Structures are given as structure tokens and as C-alpha cells.
Amino acid sequence: MINFPLSEICLESVDSTNNYLKRILKEDEPPFGISVMTKVQTFGRGRLGRSWQSSQGSLCMSIAVKNQYAEGFTLLVALAVYEALKPFCKGKPLLIKWPNDIICENKKLCGILCERASEYTVIGIGINVNDKEFFGEIKDKATSLYLLTSRRFDVKDVFTAVNTSFEKLMTEFDFSFSPKAREEYKNLCANIGKEVKTEKYTGIATDIDERGGLLVKTEEETISLTSGEVAVHGIY
Numbered sequence: 001m002i003n004f005p006l007s008e009i010c011l012e013s014v015d016s017t018n019n020y021l022k023r024i025l026k027e028d029e030p031p032f033g034i035s036v037m038t039k040v041q042t043f044g045r046g047r048l049g050r051s052w053q054s055s056q057g058s059l060c061m062s063i064a065v066k067n068q069y070a071e072g073f074t075l076l077v078a079l080a081v082y083e084a085l086k087p088f089c090k091g092k093p094l095l096i097k098w099p100n101d102i103i104c105e106n107k108k109l110c111g112i113l114c115e116r117a118s119e120y121t122v123i124g125i126g127i128n129v130n131d132k133e134f135f136g137e138i139k140d141k142a143t144s145l146y147l148l149t150s151r152r153f154d155v156k157d158v159f160t161a162v163n164t165s166f167e168k169l170m171t172e173f174d175f176s177f178s179p180k181a182r183e184e185y186k187n188l189c190a191n192i193g194k195e196v197k198t199e200k201y202t203g204i205a206t207d208i209d210e211r212g213g214l215l216v217k218t219e220e221e222t223i224s225l226t227s228g229e230v231a232v233h234g235i236y
């Protein structure tokens with residue numbers, strides 16, 4: 001299996017680009033990595049069992065690659081998407097909210113959902129591109145490239161940029177959350193130095209460990225969070 005260059009597919013609409021790739025992988029063992037995009041998803045899924053609502057202005061994409069499961073991989077994906085989106089933000093600083101939300105001006109620009117499918121990883125990426133407003137639970141929490149820059153973008157250009165950056169970064173780091181990747185991630189992580197809250201703990205986020213866990217210093221101890229929802233003071 002040679003993952004790169006990724007073979008690209010554009011769909012008019014689909015239930016979920018992650019589900020679409022998982023169906024392909026059940027029937028077949030593609031000899032190459034695949035990246036699929038759509039602007040219309042009818043059953044988008046988010047992290048932690050949540051749904052992912054997207055409007056016609058957003059990019060819904062998923063990438064399937066054959067790789068070994070590596071701890072910290074989702075953080076590495078966030079680095080690749082961060083690099084891809086930077087040029088579209090016209091100097092507005094982007095950060096990563098642990099584990100893998102890309103944020104700007106304290107609002108969510110992109111969410112990432114990584115899932116294992118036998119020997120493959122399916123990486124779902126939802127990017128708010130031309131969205132003008134948001135509704136419901138994400139109303140005050142989300143932003144888009146359009147809202148940040150007052151410019152409309154071709155969703156296909158963002159798709160291409162993410163694929164290019166993903167190929168480059170995964171080739172450079174060989175799919176592993178290496179010390180260099182960890183250092184780069186830490187410098188961009190919005191949680192570090194801030195008060196964070198989970199259902200169980202409140203403390204200060206101090207570091208990222210080798211496995212991609214978020215180290216949080218509470219009054220009693222330092223714990224490593226490996227999954228779940230973490231609210232960051234002043235962000236969301």
C-alpha cells in the first residue's frame with residue numbers, strides 16, 4: 001500500500017464522508033490512500049458521539065490511510081490541518097484546542113474525528129469555510145474563514161490545501177507523534193497555561209505528554225487526560 005499521492009473524490013452529497021470511506025474499506029482494500037469531500041452531509045458525526053451540523057458553505061472531508069495505530073496521531077492531524085488553513089486566514093493567528101480543534105479568535109473553525117477501520121485510519125475533517133452564521137449549540141462558539149476574513153473561498157481549494165499539507169506532514173513525521181511534532185504542537189496549543197475543566201477535574205493545563213495526553217495540574221495531583229471534553233477558560 002502506498003498512501004500518497006491521495007486519490008481524490010468529490011461527492012454532491014453523502015450521509016457522512018467518514019461513513020462513506022468506511023463502507024469502501026469494508027468491501028475493498030484500496031491500494032492507495034483516499035480523500036473524499038462534499039459540501040452536503042446529511043448525517044455528519046462529531047467527536048464523543050455528537051452530530052456535526054454543516055451548511056452548504058462548509059467543507060466536509062475524510063482521508064483514509066493505511067497506518068499503524070500511533071498514540072498522538074490525532075494531534076499530528078491537527079498540525080497538518082493547521083498548516084493548511086494558515087494561508088487562508090490572512091495573518092489571523094490560529095491555535096489548536098486540545099486534542100484537535102482548530103480555533104481562531106477563541107472560536108472553532110474546524111473539528112476532526114479520527115476513527116480506526118481495521119488497518120486503516122479514517123480522518124474526518126469539518127472546516128467552516130463560507131458559513132455566514134451558526135445556529136443552536138454552536139451559535140457563539142463557531143467561526144468560519146469568511147467571518148474571519150470577509151472573503152469567500154472555493155471549498156475545493158481548501159480541500160486541496162488540506163490534502164497537500166497532510167501528505168507533506170505525514171511523510172515528514174512518518175505518521176508518528178515524534179518529539180519534534182510534540183514541540184510544534186505544544187507551541188500552538190491553546191490550553192497550555194490556562195484553567196481547564198472536565199467533568200471530573202479542574203486545574204491548569206501544563207504540558208502535552210509523549211502519548212498526546214494533556215497534563216493538568218489540579219490542587220492534588222497532575223493527571224494526563226487522554227480523551228473527553230475539556231473546557232478552556234475564556235475559550236469554550
Ligand code: BTN
Nearest residue numbers: 016044045046047111112124126
Ligand atoms: C468534532 O466533533 O469536532 C469533529 C467533527 C468532525 C466532522 C467531520 S465532517 C467530515 C467528516 N464526516 C463526518 O461525519 N464527520 C467528519
